[in-house]
Amino acid sequence: MTISRFRQLWTHRYHKYSHIFKAVWLGYMAALKFLILKSELKKGRKLIAIIRTEHFGDIVAAEPLSRHVRSLHPEAYIVWFVKPAFSELVSYNPVINEVFGEFCVTQRRTLLKTGVFDEVFELQFKNNNQCAKCDVFTDNPVAEQRGINVLNYFNFGNLLNVFAKTSGLLPVDESFAGDDKPRLYLQDQHRLKVDSLGVLKPYIVIHCQSNFAPKDWPAARWEQLIEWLTANYNYQIVEIGLKSNLNVSTTSYTNLCGKLTILETAEVIRRANFFIGLDSGPSHLGNATGTYGIILMGALVTFSSYNPYSGGYGSQENAVFVRKEGLACAELSFEFVQDEVKKVLDR
Template sequence: MTIERFRQLWTHRYFKYSHILKAHFLAYQAWIYFKTKKAKFAKGQKLIAIVRTEHFGDIVAAEPIGRYVRSLHPNAHIVWFVKPSYHELIDFNPSVDETFGEFCVTQRRVLFEKNVFDKIYPLQFSNNNHCTKCQVSIGNPIADRKGINVHTYFNFGNLLEVFAQTADLINSKISFPADDQPRLYLQDQHRQKADSLHLPERFVVIHCQSNYVPKDWPAERWDQLVKWLSENYSYKIVEIGLKSNLTTKEMNYRNLCGQLSILETAEVIKRADFFIGLDSGPSHLANAVGTAGVILMGSLGAFPSYNPYSGSYGRQENAFFVRQEGKMCSELSFEFVKEKVVSVLDKAILKRE
């Protein structure tokens, strides 16, 4: 073994075991915190955990579960476990008493092994509970028993129905038993941020990159779409997301990528006439705020045709899915997408007039 390889190996081990040690320390710290809090509860009051830590679209899709769990346990203290970067999606939810920003899955595993929680609702399946630093995964026996995993989950319904099944809240092939429309709880601070942007009176929001390449539509076709929209409609076009990969120089186009928090993004989408985007987190925001959506979708792995949404998007009351069964999103031609966008926009314009 070379000196350089030896150094790399022990550097890796140092960071790995330091991370694991911190996870254990934070777990014990959290255990003491929740044990102390629980000691002050009224007689019979329960401490309940809901676990959906990522991705933010999944957290939005799972929001109705918070309300449903509250209906089942009206007097409980409900804690939602989430990655710190997504805490704002839970912080203002009136059905949840507390947001717990999870350090990693090892922290959660050690904490739950202390049995301080009276009931845990895991809205995750085994192979999406992984910490790359600890190299540890957490299983979900409920999901395993039902055969729900990353290769099968859309065979069990939309995301809300899948998560409800992984928590044993519903059985397979049964619709969600309560209001299935996701909601967001936007605050004055989010509205004020949107006000400060001086958005146009009429505009379309676009979102052009997901966190998973097979769901994406090529950037050059998005550029074509922006150019065509600018030439044929009076709408301004506002792009949101983490970063843009477009090269368009159209005067009617504005790039807000990387400038907004999740809920600030939701407020911008709420003010738009339409959302045109991918099967990704922002489309779930659009569903939750009630903005009409045109969603570019394709086959996804073992799922040639699927529907991730509940509520008005899931029933396609407020959304139009642009897809050709068996084709990936990247294979959708510009002309095919343009034709579908025309049908949606023109119909809305006629209705407005």
């Protein structure tokens, strides 16, 4: 072994094990905090954990379950576990008592093993329960017992139904019967931020890149679509997301990528006349805000056809899915997408 390789190996091990040590320590500190909290709760009041740490579209899709858990346990102290980057999606939810910003899976596993929580509802399965630094996965026993995993989860319904079943809140052969429209809890600060942007109505919001390449539509076709839209309709085009991969020069286009928080993005979508995007986080914001959605979708891994949404997008009362059975999103032609968009805008 060379000196360089030796240094790399031990540098990796140092960072890995120092991370694990920190995670375990934070887990026990959190357990102590919740033990103290529990001792101060009224006798008989349950301490409940809801675990949905990522991704932000999944957290939005799972929101109805927070209200469902509250209806089952009206007096409970409910804690939602989430990655800090997505905490704003839960922070303003009035049925949640506390948001726990999770450091990593090892911290959570350490905390839960103490048994401080009276009930735990885990709205995810093994592939969502990984810490790359720790190189650790943790299983969800309910999902394991029911055979729900990343290869088959859409066989159990939309995301809301899947999460309800992985948590044990819903029998595996039933569908969620409550109010299934996800809600966002937008604040004045989000509205004021969007006021300051000066985006003129009417406008269409577009979202062109997901966090999973097989869900995407080629940038060149998005550019064609924008050119066609601005030439034929009186709409401004506003792009949202983390970053843009488009080359657009028209003055009718505004790039807000990377400039907004998640809930500020939701407020931009809420004010739009239409949302045109992919099966991705922002489409769930569109569903929650009630903006009509035109969703480009395709076959995904083992699913030739699927529906991730509940609410108005799920029923397609407030959305249209642009897809062809068995084709990936990238395989949808510009002409096909153009025709489907035209049907909606001309309606």
